[in-house]
Amino acid sequence: MSRGFKGGVILPAGKAVQNLAIDFMPQPQTVFLSLSQYSGKSSRPEVKAGALVRVGDLVAAPEGKQSVGVHASIQGRVREIAPHPHARLGKSLCCVIDAVEGGEGEIIREKIRYDRMTASELRTALRDMGVVGMGGAGFPTGLKLSPSPDKTVDTLIINGCESEPMVSADRRLMIEYPMGVIEGARIFQKTIDARRLVVAIPDHERTIAEIFKKEGVEIRSLPWKFPMGSEKQLIRAVLNRTVPRGGLPWDAGCIVQNVATCYAGFQAVCFRKPVIERVITVAGDGVKESKNLMVRIGTAAHEIISYCGGYVATPAMVIFGGLMTGYAQPTDRTPVAKETIAILVLAKRPETREWPCVRCAHCVDVCPMGLMPSEIYHRIAFRDYPGAEVLGLADCLECGSCSYVCPSRIPLVHYFRYGKAELKEGIPV
């Protein structure tokens, strides 16, 4: 029944955290709210140091199209607007808020009916409330739900295929808050006026399938393999349609949204509640207690880790995101952003011993994009970046499947990122 895609890897499931109910972490003393956006301009600060803000107040307004609002996730006083660690960018401008006495701020508003809202009102609401892709990319949701007028979009796919080992934030949302996820999905469906709504989940998630089917939502169960959560692979698996090279999902007549984004969209539209918190998975052999945790955006990793019992021993790595595509952090002060799906703590560094490429072709077999990673790697190693481009370097998803299977332990993704950067900057060699 379910079609897959070519390539990919079956990863070990890792420590079981998927059955732990979402725990609500008390709000931290300080939050660091990054003003950096997906790829557009940074949001424009609306507050100055010393200002008092309540939970949900706008601290930075959207600047340009690829930008959304940033909101205070705790009640407190703005300490500064200054550079602080950022999971992907190294550092970014952050609005730092220190909590003040006066209680925990919560936003409880009456539910708004969205059925009378127009598509553009819905998009504006999503943008103003700071909704971005919460599956890892952080792309502004309102913008993603604005297909160019010459494209017909008939299907909205909800991506419930977390295929990174240990990460289970989306799974917990689907089990514990299915109505919020479904309503968010319907809001998105209305926004793009899609005929069909499909929720894609791994085929072992029977409970979730039942819950969603009861609500009349079409479910597609897919084999659990990595990177099923990748848009192009997901569209192929669910609809048997293909996004052409260099194209976007709407070129295949569909749009993909992640589960956590649906839930945030539901709160944004129905309760005018901005994105001030999200569910993350905290796991790994370096942290005492694994948890699925609702945390305020901007909470620093070290505070979350101490809430989870602290480190087992001196940790080797703190990773924002999954083991396959996450970002290792040089410090545990990095704050949670809207797109952070997990914080993983590793007690040991992965082995870095490396052998020459022995042409085993495992990377060719697993590449979900049909590339020849070993060949591209050889081009980049010899600084032949145009040669690498001809072989499809730009199509690489950086999913890490090739590096995962490589018996010679060559850091292929690292080479590909390097090659892409060289091509982009056109540095003469």
Place this chain on the structure above:
Amino acid sequence: MNGLLSVSTPPYIRSRHAFNRVVWVVATALVPAFIYGMMIFGIRALLVAVFSILACVGSEALVQASRRQKITIADGSAFLTGFLLALNLPPAVPLWLPVIGGFFAIVIVKQLFGGLGHNLFNPALAARAFLLISCPGPMTTSWIPPSGGSLSGLDSITGATPLTILKNPFLYGDPASVFSRFNGWPVFRNIFFGNIGGCIGETSALFLLVGGLFLLVIGITDYRIVVGYFAGFALLALLLLNRVNLGINLFSGGLILGALFMAPDWVTSPVTKNGRWLFGAGCGVLTVLLRRWGAYPEGVTFAILTMNMLTPLLDRLTRERIFGSRKELRK
């Protein structure tokens, strides 16, 4: 927590198949066939293996030391080459032969081409071909009759391999009549279980299949090359070789060893999926042609070496189809 953490590019997990581990797994998969070879050919087989392995490992260390490189004999690749070479040698060869072969395999075929991962030819097979051409005497007459009695049961052709009998009817008489001295089934059984003359590691189809299938199942060996090899061989053999002897052809000589262990060698086979199909099929077809018209009774060695030469070309001609490209969509 104080101090900085380790940072690297993802992924932060790796599969269990690290290179050095794979090498030892492959060597282990060959052990049953080797033990069987020792059982039927005696301690001589062990001596050949020891000399061959020591020559390979020693040569690798020597080359790397002389070039002031890191000595990597611990990764097991030279060991495996030596082991494979021994399995491809007749059991009664003089012991200087595996030493020369091992030196040739490592120094000429592997290290001079750039070392691990860069050799064009399968080192063990290239060494075997080198020995076959340079020392045809010991390489074609050093057979030992298996301890269970030789295939033909005649002292005059002690230990000759079934393929030699097939190839030289003027020497041994009509193969059908030679084999018919046994009832059809026991001959085949002897060949399948390996109670026949031949190279140290090639006689027991059964034990080779056990080890080879294990490697296929855990994904170290590529099924495309193996299936392509057997399919290419069987189809053409039905046309060109005596059909009655297809079973004998299939399970005797180096075909099983070649198709399961030598042809799928990672370094010397193509990386593209279609390239691997073509590579396997080409090996099979060439094996039939060489057995039918070649000068030697055996054709596996030269078939695989020829296809090794075509590997870069196959890689170039059979690019993978990129996801979403027009080529992929047309499919």
